[in-house]
Amino acid sequence: MTGTLPGASAVPLVRGPAGLLLDAIPDPCPVTTYIKSLDSAESRRTMRERLAHITALMITTPEGEAPPPPEQLAWWKLRFDHTQKIRAALRDQTRPDGDPWSPAYINQHIVAVRCTLRFCRRHGLMSADDHEAAADIEPVRGHREPTGRAVGADEFTKLLAACLTDDDNPTAGIRDAAMFALMHATGIRRSEIVSLRRSHYDAALRTLLIVGKGNKERTVYIHARAAQWINAWLALVPPGAGPLFRPVHWSGRIQDRPLKRSSINYRLQVRCAQAKVALLTPHDLRRTFISNFLAIGGDLPLAQRQAGHANIATTARYDRRDDTALQETVELLPLPTPADVHALAA
Structure with missing residues (x-):
């Protein structure tokens, strides 16, 4: 699986719980609420994209078809073992050139999951204990040299x-x-x-x-x-x-x-x-x-x-x-x- 997740594989890397994929976007939708809570348009685009990556990890998609939108997932059904497998799968992702994803990039995905689970809890879709356990995702440690350059x-x-x-x-x-x-x-x-x-x-x-x-x-x-x-x-x-x-x-x-x-x-x-x-x-x-x-x-x-x-x-x-x-x-x-x-x- 490369860094281009959507539609890249017919087999998910994380087996989600039964009923994770919904027939329609729920109301209230924790993903929608979370994304709308972000003040910056750039942040809204970025974090929704991260949730879309994770959706592609969990949902079986026929080759050539795009995975469903992250808004259509029952994120409140995720438990501790699911989110730990998500972390492990993210850690194993590589970019198109074969290099692994950077710790900072992986941790953006982890933050997106944590925040979505928090809004699941706020909407009353999961108990406090289930939320605490599922959101207990350790960040990935590591360091990469800064990218980009100065212009002469x-x-x-x-x-x-x-x-x-x-x-x-x-x-x-x-x-x-x-x-x-x-x-x-x-x-x-x-x-x-x-x-x-x-x-x-x-x-x-x-x-x-x-x-x-x-x-x-x-x-x-x-x-x-x-x-x-x-x-x-x-x-x-x-x-x-x-x-x-x-x-x-x-x-x-x-x-x-x-x-x-x-x-x-x-x-x-x-x-x-x-x-x-x-x-x-x-x-x-x-x-x-x-x-x-x-x-x-x-x-x-x-x-x-x-x-x-x-x-x-x-x-x-x-x-x-x-x-x-x-x-x-x-x-x-x-x-x-x-x-x-x-x-x-x-």
């Missing part, structure tokens, strides 16, 4: 230059350059880019009001050169309120709606190919900001504040400065030379 200065210059050489749609090129410069200079998330409004940008102070994860507001400060790109884009946008970044029709007409998150990934892929640089992701620009901020002596708590991380340890994991920088910094540490020590000992 030469690479990023080529990326912006590729945006400006878009003869077919120069308006889209200015927008892409402004968007990438902003992400590179502030570290804001892809989801935050698409939710930005013109009213959030203060050109005089070079600030942006961001509504980030957990519906938390923060103010980020924009590098003067990044602000020049934003101002160039806004000079092309029709006056009035609306999204800060918008789709551009092939004719060059700017549309009055926000970009989709997937559009940002696509624009980066296109511009990387045009610039002939290694593929990068929106999150790589976020990693690059934090790495560059720390490399010039920036304070880690300030980087955390700009990036909008709830935990400073998360910000530290985004540091992608290479081993050369680490080695150069180590060399700056005070340590007496052997000659100094011999001279003192003589």
Whole structure:
């Protein structure tokens, strides 16, 4: 069984209890209640996807058919032995390249099960004792080196230059350059880019009001050169309120709606190919900001504040400065030379 679970096997890896698959979605539905309780659209998508993976582990599906939705399972029928087998099956999953799933990825699935069981209990669908036993799932221990990379200065210059050489749609090129410069200079998330409004940008102070994860507001400060790109884009946008970044029709007409998150990934892929640089992701620009901020002596708590991380340890994991920088910094540490020590000992 590979990491692509839905429809990947006709035989489930976990034998669920009798009657686990329902004829229809129940009312109340603990999965629906749980997913709706999550504030972020990204979290709702992610955790439902994790529950769909687990559904594929437990339900026999004819080859070529998708498994039923997780909302159609009687999760309240799960007991301790079932959830332990789910944990063991998750631990054995591999990605398409054959590498095992990371502990963090497995633990996301475990959290999804625990939360669904909690809502089963809240809906009165299982007893307190049954809930306590079934939800007693230990997280998988382990560590993986951080993924992603920082973007070199030469690479990023080529990326912006590729945006400006878009003869077919120069308006889209200015927008892409402004968007990438902003992400590179502030570290804001892809989801935050698409939710930005013109009213959030203060050109005089070079600030942006961001509504980030957990519906938390923060103010980020924009590098003067990044602000020049934003101002160039806004000079092309029709006056009035609306999204800060918008789709551009092939004719060059700017549309009055926000970009989709997937559009940002696509624009980066296109511009990387045009610039002939290694593929990068929106999150790589976020990693690059934090790495560059720390490399010039920036304070880690300030980087955390700009990036909008709830935990400073998360910000530290985004540091992608290479081993050369680490080695150069180590060399700056005070340590007496052997000659100094011999001279003192003589």
